Amino acid sequence: MSFVKMTASSAALIAATAGFATAQGRDNVQVAGSSTVLPYASIVAEAFGENFDFPTPVVESGGSSAGLARFCEGVGENTIDIANASRAMREGEVEACASNGVNEIIEVRVGYDGIVFASDISGESFAFTPADWYNALAAEIPEGGEMVSNPNTSWADVNADLPDQEILAFIPGTKHGTREVFEEKVLLAGCEETGAMQAMLDAGMDEDAAEAACIKTRTDGVSIDIDGDYTETLARIEANPNGIGVFGLSFYENNTDSLQVATMSGVEPSTETIASGEYPVSRPLYFYVKKAHLGVIPGLQEFVEFFVADEIAGPDGPLAAYGLVADPELAATQETVANGTTMDAM
Amino acid sequence: MTDIPQSGAFPADRPAPKGGSLLVTDARTKKRNRAERRFKAYGIAALGIGMLFLVALLWAILSNGLTAFTQSYVQLDVPLLEEKLDKDGDRDPAKIAKVSTFGYAPLIEQALTDLVERTGVETELAPKALTKILSSSAAAQLRDRVLANPELIGQTVSVELLASSRVDGYLKGRVSRASLARDKNLDAEHLDLIDAWRDAGLVEKRFNWDFITGADASDSRPEQAGIGVAMLGSLFMMLVVLILSLPIGVAASIYLEEFAPQNRLTDLIEVNISNLAAVPSIVFGILGLAVFIQFMHLPQSAPLVGGLVLTLMTLPTIIISTRASLKSVPPSIRNAALGVGASKMQAVTHHVLPLAMPGILTGTILGLAQALGETAPLLLIGMVGYIATNYPEGVAEGFLAPNSAMPAQIYEWAKRADPAFYERAWGGIIVLLVFLLAMNLIAVLLRRRFERRW
Numbered sequence: 001m002s003f004v005k006m007t008a009s010s011a012a013l014i015a016a017t018a019g020f021a022t023a024q025g026r027d028n029v030q031v032a033g034s035s036t037v038l039p040y041a042s043i044v045a046e047a048f049g050e051n052f053d054f055p056t057p058v059v060e061s062g063g064s065s066a067g068l069a070r071f072c073e074g075v076g077e078n079t080i081d082i083a084n085a086s087r088a089m090r091e092g093e094v095e096a097c098a099s100n101g102v103n104e105i106i107e108v109r110v111g112y113d114g115i116v117f118a119s120d121i122s123g124e125s126f127a128f129t130p131a132d133w134y135n136a137l138a139a140e141i142p143e144g145g146e147m148v149s150n151p152n153t154s155w156a157d158v159n160a161d162l163p164d165q166e167i168l169a170f171i172p173g174t175k176h177g178t179r180e181v182f183e184e185k186v187l188l189a190g191c192e193e194t195g196a197m198q199a200m201l202d203a204g205m206d207e208d209a210a211e212a213a214c215i216k217t218r219t220d221g222v223s224i225d226i227d228g229d230y231t232e233t234l235a236r237i238e239a240n241p242n243g244i245g246v247f248g249l250s251f252y253e254n255n256t257d258s259l260q261v262a263t264m265s266g267v268e269p270s271t272e273t274i275a276s277g278e279y280p281v282s283r284p285l286y287f288y289v290k291k292a293h294l295g296v297i298p299g300l301q302e303f304v305e306f307f308v309a310d311e312i313a314g315p316d317g318p319l320a321a322y323g324l325v326a327d328p329e330l331a332a333t334q335e336t337v338a339n340g341t342t343m344d345a346m
Numbered sequence: 347m348t349d350i351p352q353s354g355a356f357p358a359d360r361p362a363p364k365g366g367s368l369l370v371t372d373a374r375t376k377k378r379n380r381a382e383r384r385f386k387a388y389g390i391a392a393l394g395i396g397m398l399f400l401v402a403l404l405w406a407i408l409s410n411g412l413t414a415f416t417q418s419y420v421q422l423d424v425p426l427l428e429e430k431l432d433k434d435g436d437r438d439p440a441k442i443a444k445v446s447t448f449g450y451a452p453l454i455e456q457a458l459t460d461l462v463e464r465t466g467v468e469t470e471l472a473p474k475a476l477t478k479i480l481s482s483s484a485a486a487q488l489r490d491r492v493l494a495n496p497e498l499i500g501q502t503v504s505v506e507l508l509a510s511s512r513v514d515g516y517l518k519g520r521v522s523r524a525s526l527a528r529d530k531n532l533d534a535e536h537l538d539l540i541d542a543w544r545d546a547g548l549v550e551k552r553f554n555w556d557f558i559t560g561a562d563a564s565d566s567r568p569e570q571a572g573i574g575v576a577m578l579g580s581l582f583m584m585l586v587v588l589i590l591s592l593p594i595g596v597a598a599s600i601y602l603e604e605f606a607p608q609n610r611l612t613d614l615i616e617v618n619i620s621n622l623a624a625v626p627s628i629v630f631g632i633l634g635l636a637v638f639i640q641f642m643h644l645p646q647s648a649p650l651v652g653g654l655v656l657t658l659m660t661l662p663t664i665i666i667s668t669r670a671s672l673k674s675v676p677p678s679i680r681n682a683a684l685g686v687g688a689s690k691m692q693a694v695t696h697h698v699l700p701l702a703m704p705g706i707l708t709g710t711i712l713g714l715a716q717a718l719g720e721t722a723p724l725l726l727i728g729m730v731g732y733i734a735t736n737y738p739e740g741v742a743e744g745f746l747a748p749n750s751a752m753p754a755q756i757y758e759w760a761k762r763a764d765p766a767f768y769e770r771a772w773g774g775i776i777v778l779l780v781f782l783l784a785m786n787l788i789a790v791l792l793r794r795r796f797e798r799r800w
Binding site: 311 | 446447448482486489490521525528529530531563564565566567639643645646647728730731732733735736747748760761762763764765
């Protein structure tokens with residue numbers, strides 16, 4: 001038994017397979033990014049694998065920011081083709097992409113997703129307004145011309161119409177795109193609604209500082225950032241029935257037996273109310289494609305076109321059935337994809 | 347024994363011990379005995395708590411996971427209408443393949459409506475709503491069948507289709523009429539149909555082989571998801587680990603144990619190997635990402651990379667156990683071999699190594715078992731997500747095509763929204779545990795069978 005021989009042969013084997021790997025080329029589409037878009041992307045990938053002769057694309061999660069960071073690592077077979085994001089790409093990310101040679105990016109909006117507030121099914125039911133959330137979660141609120149740290153401990157303190165239940169919120173962590181929407185559409189909106197924004201501006205703060213103060217959340221254990229997925233938020237609520245969590249509409253619709261949803265400004269979230277714009281907290285979902293990979297990675301062009309096809313992303317397609325709010329301007333998106341129009345050309 | 351001097355152990359003038367008799371235990375002995383009994387009780391209590399946790403764990407796993415091994419199916423007669431599937435009627439496979447799964451949906455709708463009529467159940471559900479009873483994989487199942495046998499077009503075929511996860515949950519007792527009140531995926535009226543069809547033998551629950559052999563499925567159809575492809579991913583990773591870590595580990599151990607001089611350098615190496623064994627596995631994941639993917643440009647999500655990362659993690663374990671078993675071979679064996687004129691290498695390869703082999707193999711198998719259950723490093727090299735979807739075509743692809751691994755698949759399922767995936771996650775744990783138990787059993791048997799005591 002010669003171990004030297006065995007070692008040498010196995011090293012050779014690995015070297016051979018590694019060489020083979022680089023020579024062979026990738027034949028499957030690789031996608032990564034937002035865990036909110038993941039279910040939709042996986043549904044499309046599965047249907048794509050069933051209907052086309054290409055292998056089923058690989059979809060990884062990890063959050064919008066992580067996905068875009070990987071997307072911007074460069075161009076080539078060793079980088080992902082598509083990044084899913086539950087928010088639009090930031091300018092800094094576009095620059096990071098450009099500095100790594102990722103210049104031509106196609107932005108594809110697949111539809112809209114509602115963000116809902118849900119609590120334990122056996123607990124109290126809630127009817128929120130953005131102002132309630134701002135008053136409950138802001139780190140400091142203006143009072144008599146000065147900023148004081150948030151004194152509210154019960155929802156009844158915030159709004160007499162709400163139940164007298166301790167404030168405990170599970171909100172998405174900063175790596176999630178959902179967090180940005182929550183800040184903008186709930187905290188900032190509430191900040192403006194309550195007049196706190198105006199009070200801060202009157203007190204001599206500039207606009208950026210006031211906005212930053214509006215979306216700064218409490219750090220005294222009342223507002224808890226969840227960096228994991230919605231299942232973690234659900235587990236936290238099951239462990240602490242006083243908690244109120246932030247979920248995607250589709251997640252809530254799959255767990256109606258353990259969660260009840262709160263209305264926002266008097267509107268109950270559903271695909272209809274989100275599509276009509278009545279329910280205020282929704283955001284577009286995107287994916288970004290490297291134009292340089294189109295035509296190089298087999299199946300990429302077909303996959304992207306399939307993703308936005310009427311039978312998939314339309315109002316009667318499987319994505320809408322799972323909870324996506326179909327984009328009324330889907331036809332324009334289809335044209336963007338067909339023409340390969342990049343972001344800077346728009 | 348009269349010549350023993352009286353002034354020995356028991357001087358005659360010594361006073362008689364207090365308490366006297368050996369037959370009556372004195373207070374101090376009683377105290378010591380009580381302490382011993384308490385000590386034993388602590389041990390038994392500790393053992394009891396451990397057993398309790400084990401039982402609770404096993405109970406949780408089995409009660410949550412066993413249901414994943416059964417699945418509900420619906421027996422359906424589907425008319426494969428020629429005007430829908432092959433308009434020209436020339437059975438050209440290319441044209442038939444053009445009809446996507448969406449083209450098959452109306453046929454299934456029609457079949458369900460017919461079935462409602464045939465079984466005479468009153469329902470107010472629209473034909474489109476009826477399809478919620480079936481998995482969305484039904485159209486794909488049907489399409490695959492037609493593509494394989496184009497001559498079926500024009501006939502009515504009897505197929506067994508997966509029921510949707512809510513229907514399956516109802517038959518398993520997880521979903522009730524009350525819990526469906528606010529659920530838009532299924533209504534209580536569907537359950538009336540299911541009850542009627544179950545009595546007619548058209549809906550049945552049976553053992554789910556597809557869970558063990560199948561591929562992962564998307565978020566909208568948990569009923570179709572299986573762990574088979576992820577199992578293959580684990581298998582290929584373990585092959586890489588075995589092929590690399592056994593020879594490297596054994597060669598390193600033999601050198602360190604039998605040939606290396608005792609000096610500062612070898613001391614340093616030894617300390618570092620022991621330290622490496624305690625390094626958290628996620629560190630190896632980051633290392634793998636940086637070295638294998640970003641520097642060496644190996645493909646992402648590939649079992650080859652996963653195997654390389656796990657090799658790094660397993661090597662210290664194998665080296666430590668191999669060195670221990672080499673050490674346990676008595677020096678007399680080496681000396682005897684050297685004494686009859688064997689070279690050092692002959693002494694090692696002919697005598698020491700065969701005697702140490704059972705220990706080495708046991709250590710290797712336990713190291714592999716540890717690597718098999720490892721998830722953290724796989725998170726970083728892209729093996730978690732909707733990945734384990736294609737069966738690898740051939741060995742090379744098995745190493746290089748994107749795949750997941752069993753623990754990563756379990757983690758992925760536990761994250762998904764539909765509660766049916768949660769059941770699958772527990773089911774996956776059962777499969778993983780079976781593998782781990784089998785490996786541990788082999789290790790124990792090897793040790794029992796071949797180990798020699800000196």
